[in-house]
Amino acid sequence: MVRKLTVVLAVGPKGAGKSIQGGILHKRFDFHHLDVGSLVAQEKSRNPEYCRAIEKFEEESGIEKSGSGNRPTILLPDELILPLVAGYIDGLLGNSRLYCNGIPRTWSQAAQLLDMLHNRWNCTAADITTLNITLRHEEAARRRRQRGRHDDTEVGIKKGSEEFNREV
Numbered sequence: 370m371v372r373k374l375t376v377v378l379a380v381g382p383k384g385a386g387k388s389i390q391g392g393i394l395h396k397r398f399d400f401h402h403l404d405v406g407s408l409v410a411q412e413k414s415r416n417p418e419y420c421r422a423i424e425k426f427e428e429e430s431g432i433e434k435s436g437s438g439n440r441p442t443i444l445l446p447d448e449l450i451l452p453l454v455a456g457y458i459d460g461l462l463g464n465s466r467l468y469c470n471g472i473p474r475t476w477s478q479a480a481q482l483l484d485m486l487h488n489r490w491n492c493t494a495a496d497i498t499t500l501n502i503t504l505r506h507e508e509a510a511r512r513r514r515q516r517g518r519h520d521d522t523e524v525g526i527k528k529g530s531e532e533f534n535r536e537v
Contacts, residue, residue: 373464374490378473378482381502384509384516390500391468401461405471408453409445422449447478455485 377394379387394400412419423445426432432443454472461467473479486492 374458374461374486374492374496375466376486376492376497377466377468377500378479378497379468379470379500379502380473381500382504382506382509384511384513385502385504387470387500387502390502391470394466394468398466400466400468403454403457403467403469403472405450405454405469408457409450412453419449444474447475447481450478451481451485454482455489458485458490 377400379390381387388402388404391400391402391404395402413423426446426449427443430443450472454469458467469482473482483497486497
């Protein structure tokens with residue numbers, strides 16, 4: 370039997386409400402909520418090699434270590450993200466609904482993810498929906514200030530907005 374996978378790819382700046390939408394789809398329609406940020410954090414906590422790979426990437430990229438909250442959010446390379454995503458999706462059983470938050474973040478990542486969905490899990494264009502959440506920078510910044518995460522400082526918000534506009 371061929372497995373059926375229905376996928377929603379959520380794209381939007383930080384503070385746009387992607388996680389909230391994922392929670393709604395999970396609760397009302399039994400979607401699995403793949404939050405790439407959480408997936409990376411889990412992998413870092415259980416896999417020292419993964420931590421070393423991220424540290425190596427940060428060093429090579431000139432990313433400063435900082436506990437001040439002004440450290441920019443970085444886009445990890447596809448070779449550190451896509452295998453985690455593939456492993457997560459492989460772990461889903463039977464026919465599944467999947468909401469992806471935090472991937473794709475670049476055109477390259479989008480192309481590779483779509484290729485994986487098609488070749489590895491037999492998804493067609495009809496099985497994949499993109500949810501593009503847009504809002505003004507001021508509204509995204511207001512929402513981020515309210516939630517109080519470590520990178521939700523004025524510098525972090527400005528850099529995150531610039532990164533999103535440049536990379537996504």
